[in-house]
Structure formats: structure tokens, C-alpha cells
Amino acid sequence: MSKAVSALGGVSHKGFATVAEAGLRGMITVRGDLASAAMKKAVKAATGTAVPAQRRIEIAGDRAAAWMSPDELLILVPYEAAQATVAALEQALAGSHHLVADVSDARAVFTIGGARAEEVLMKLCPVDVATLAPGEIRRTRAAQVAAAFWKSGEEEFTLVSFRSVAGYVMGLLETASRAGSELFLA
Incomplete structure (x- = not known):
């Protein structure tokens, strides 16, 4: 590798x-209903922050969630944590309409x-x-x-x-x- x-x-x-x-920085695009309970819970688990309001970034240590559009967030994590964070977000959002993509590279x-x-x-x-x-x-x-x-x-x-x-x-x-x-x- x-x-x-x-x-x-x-x-x-x-x-x-x-x-x-x-x-290097881990960056994950997350799209979906930002107001849903599943999204709020998933973002909190991944970053330690709330879903940010429009044009806001919420930062907790080396993790963050940034508002990118009405249905899109950019999740920032340490580079080495990106793949595990993608998997956790996919699991947390299963059953809801969403997209999770590792865009770090x-x-x-x-x-x-x-x-x-x-x-x-x-x-x-x-x-x-x-x-x-x-x-x-x-x-x-x-x-x-x-x-x-x-x-x-x-x-x-x-x-x-x-x-x-x-x-x-x-x-x-x-x-x-x-x-x-x-x-x-x-």
C-alpha cells in the first residue's frame, strides 16, 4: 500500500x-436531511459537535462539522480516522436518504x-x-x-x-x- x-x-x-x-486532513462530505434526528446523532458521534447552522463551522478539538449547503456538511477529522468515520456515519445514517463520501484525497x-x-x-x-x-x-x-x-x-x-x-x-x-x-x- x-x-x-x-x-x-x-x-x-x-x-x-x-x-x-x-x-493531510480527513474530510468527508455528508449529504442528507440536516434537521433529522439521525443526522444530528451521527454528526455528534463523529465530531463531538452539533450540526452547524447555515454558514457556520462547529469545532471540537481536531474534529469539526462545517455547513456547506442546505443538505451538505463537510466533516473534518484526523486523516487516519477518515475511513472509520465514514463507516460509522454510514451505519448511523442507514435507512435514511444520505450520501457519505471520503474526499480527503x-x-x-x-x-x-x-x-x-x-x-x-x-x-x-x-x-x-x-x-x-x-x-x-x-x-x-x-x-x-x-x-x-x-x-x-x-x-x-x-x-x-x-x-x-x-x-x-x-x-x-x-x-x-x-x-x-x-x-x-x-
Whole structure:
């Protein structure tokens, strides 16, 4: 069996913000009735969190549930726990209309950190990043590609994109974080 590797091998860049590929992360798409008792119970068992409200992410340690659409969640778990979590979700949702898919190897995760990290996203995403509330997730675009991001720390954001465009996204983040390309906000 081959060893799993992240899209870019943990590459990073330090400019006025630090951007880095965050490495392997277990990610599971779950679709179904988010208001059902079975879904609520399954998500709680898998993540330790409630089903998140619209445009929210609920985080419990190294696990999370993120709202992606009215019938879709992104479950985040340690990479090595993804397959077991898929099996547990399938069992918990058996008998209800649902879809559970391990998308860990189809996604790439990046962190943007530093006191001015939000400026990197401001350059790339059509989102009012400055008003992003704690626990809010945004599905949007980073330049020309689909992405989702949330504030993952006091001075840190986490961004998820498709693995197939990981090099492009890292290039965007690196360019947007270069010294001399800062936004001057008054």
C-alpha cells in the first residue's frame, strides 16, 4: 500500500503573512436531511459537535462539522480516522436518504497566519473578510477556483480547495502575501 502524501508536501512562504499547505486532513462530505434526528446523532458521534447552522463551522478539538449547503456538511477529522468515520456515519445514517463520501484525497488545506492574514484573503476572495464572525465559514472563490475558509485562530485562517488546483492556490496565497503587496487600510 502506498503512503498518503499531501498535495504540496507542506510547502510554506513567509511574507507579511505566513501561508502554508497544512498537510493531510480527513474530510468527508455528508449529504442528507440536516434537521433529522439521525443526522444530528451521527454528526455528534463523529465530531463531538452539533450540526452547524447555515454558514457556520462547529469545532471540537481536531474534529469539526462545517455547513456547506442546505443538505451538505463537510466533516473534518484526523486523516487516519477518515475511513472509520465514514463507516460509522454510514451505519448511523442507514435507512435514511444520505450520501457519505471520503474526499480527503481530493482536497488540499492551507493556513494563512499572522496579524495581517486577512489581507491575503481580501485580495483573492469576494468576501468582506473583516466582518467574518468567529465560527463562520465562507464558500467562495480564491481568484478563479472554488474554496472555503474560516477563521481558525486568533490570527489564522484555514482554506480548503480542490487538490487538483493546490499549486495554483499556493501560488495565489504566496503572491498575495508578498511584502510590498500589502493593502493599506485606513
